[in-house]
Amino acid sequence: MDPRLNTVMAEAVAAREGPRRVVTWDVSPQGFCSEHEHVTRANFAQRLAALQGWEFAGAYNAGQPTQGALYFVPSDTLTDPQHARAMGIASVDDLFGGVVPHAxxxxxxxxxxxxxxxxxxxxxxxxxxxxxxxxxxLxxxxxxxxxxxxxxxxxxxxxxxxxxxxxxxxxxxxxxxxxxxxxxxxxxxxxxxxxxxxxxxxxxxxLEQPETCSVGQLIVAQRVVSYCGTQRITRDNAGAEVYGGSDLQLVRGDFDALLALVDPPPPLRRAIEQARRYHRAVIDCYPGFFASRVNYDVAQGLDGRGDWRSGVLEQSWRVGGATGAEIAALEAFHQDPTCQRVHASCFEVYGAATVPANAIVVYQGNDPETGPLCKYTLLDPTPHADTP
The missing domain is CATH 3.30.1490.20 (ATP-grasp fold, A domain)
Structure with missing residues (x-):
């Protein structure tokens, strides 16, 4: 093991109970490291630090002393549990993301x-x-x-x-x-x-003309938030169909609270139950897995026989497209302890973008790889505290 990791681990254990410094971490230079992704993660990390009363310390640098325990916002799911533990990442309290036992x-x-x-x-x-x-x-x-x-x-x-x-x-x-x-x-x-x-x-x-649902949950500062909703497709600057954002209902609490507070229609309820089953199965079958941010894409539509189907496509245990809405909800629940439910929409707009005045802008610029791009979130100003 790298001697520097021993130092990091010792410092993390010693300072674990006190205030931490929040850092972004580029896990791999090949993954999610474009300009807009760097700026987006820094925005999220600053807000996660503020929510927990901690300092945002910028990008993690393995060559510098850490001076206390760190809370990581990594660019990708961590696939080396030993390395994660050496960095002080031992539970959902140590990162915004997840750790898996195999890549x-x-x-x-x-x-x-x-x-x-x-x-x-x-x-x-x-x-x-x-x-x-x-x-x-599927x-x-x-x-x-x-x-x-x-x-x-x-x-x-x-x-x-x-x-x-x-x-x-x-x-x-x-x-x-x-x-x-x-x-x-x-x-x-x-x-x-x-x-x-x-x-x-x-x-x-x-599936023909499928609709993609998003089902997720996050755990930050001992606060659990769960959500469901649908995704939007847009076209990037090259004309290809890509993720364009999500419209989400987010609640304070676990998936049971989500079902109770949102009372979703049958197709969305089905998506939530499938995501829960998928999540439990991963926990059961891959010991060592844990995540403070989980998101499951569930596709629903007609197959080649004309039969309606619904199924989890894939999982995300890292900062993702819905994270703007996730953090906006965390902030709303933090500011108003009586708030139980909010609606949030996140947008990814390629090319020229007209940004609403009340938008929470995460990134707006001309990315060298992607081209003109704007990412922002709209939060329903009226908390759904008492109504389903």
Whole structure:
């Protein structure tokens, strides 16, 4: 172990009960480290520090002494538990995000079973997870070889068209929908076998014109907030369809409180129950997992047979698209102890943006990679304290 980590761990244990310094942490220079993502995380970290009465200390620098315990806002889910513990991250009280025992657990690959008992798999893979998730996910398979992917595609064509989802891509980028075996073969031939072997490829029943629900929960300063709502799609500066924001109902309390206070319509209630089942299954099947911020995307729509389906697509245990709304709700609950429920909407607008006067702006600028982008949140000014 790096001697510097021993120092960090000792300082964290000694100062754990006192005030902390909140820092952002770029876990990997390849992941979520564009200009707008850096600025966004810094905004969130400053606000999380203010909520807890702590100091915001900027970006974490492993080469500098820490001077006390830290609270981390990492760029991604942490996939090395030993390193996390050495950094002083031992529970949900130590970060805004999550820790998993294996890197693949942080990806959409865990949402589906393997094609068979002899299928290729990464070390640590739990075959029990798919059983516990059950119909909380859409029909699909996770594959770690092109041969397995061919078999998975053929099995899924009985239902209808098949969606191919690279595991490392986010925001819907890189996905393809194939109509038949020939289209599947062409798509697989164009893919990197090593990428599939290392990270996996998801093949999933395609839904026509689906609506994507967001279900999530966060734990900050011993305060639990749960939420549900729907996502919006927009087009980025290149014209591709990407995440455009979320409209959420957020409540003080756990998922039971969410169901009681929001009283969602049957499809949204179904999404909440599926997200809960998925979350419990991960906890049961992957010891060592914990997260203070969880978000589950649940797709609902018609499959190729015309049957309505609902299922968790993937999880997020890091700062995400809905975090602007999440922190706005935390601030509202902090400011008004009687407030039990709020409505918040977060927006990601590419190109020219007209920002409402009452918006909480998280980022507005011309990102060198993304182009013109504005990210902001609108919070319902009237807390829903007494009404469902």
């Amino acid at each position: 693949f657990v942080a990806t959409k690959a865990i949402s589906h079973p393997l094609i068979g008992p002899d299928a290729t798999r990464p070390t640590g893979w739990s075959t029990r997870l798919a059983t516990e998730i059950g119909d909380a996910a 029909p699909g398979f996770s594959c770690f070889s092109t041969d397995d992917a061919r078999g998975a595609g053929r099995a899924l064509f009985d239902i209808g068209r098949v969606r191919l989802k690279p595991v490392t891509a986010t925001g819907g980028r890189g996905q393809q929908v194939v109509d038949d075996v020939h289209a599947l073969e062409r798509s697989l031939d164009a893919m990197d076998d090593r990428e599939i072997a290392t990270h996996g490829l998801v093949l999933e029943t395609n």
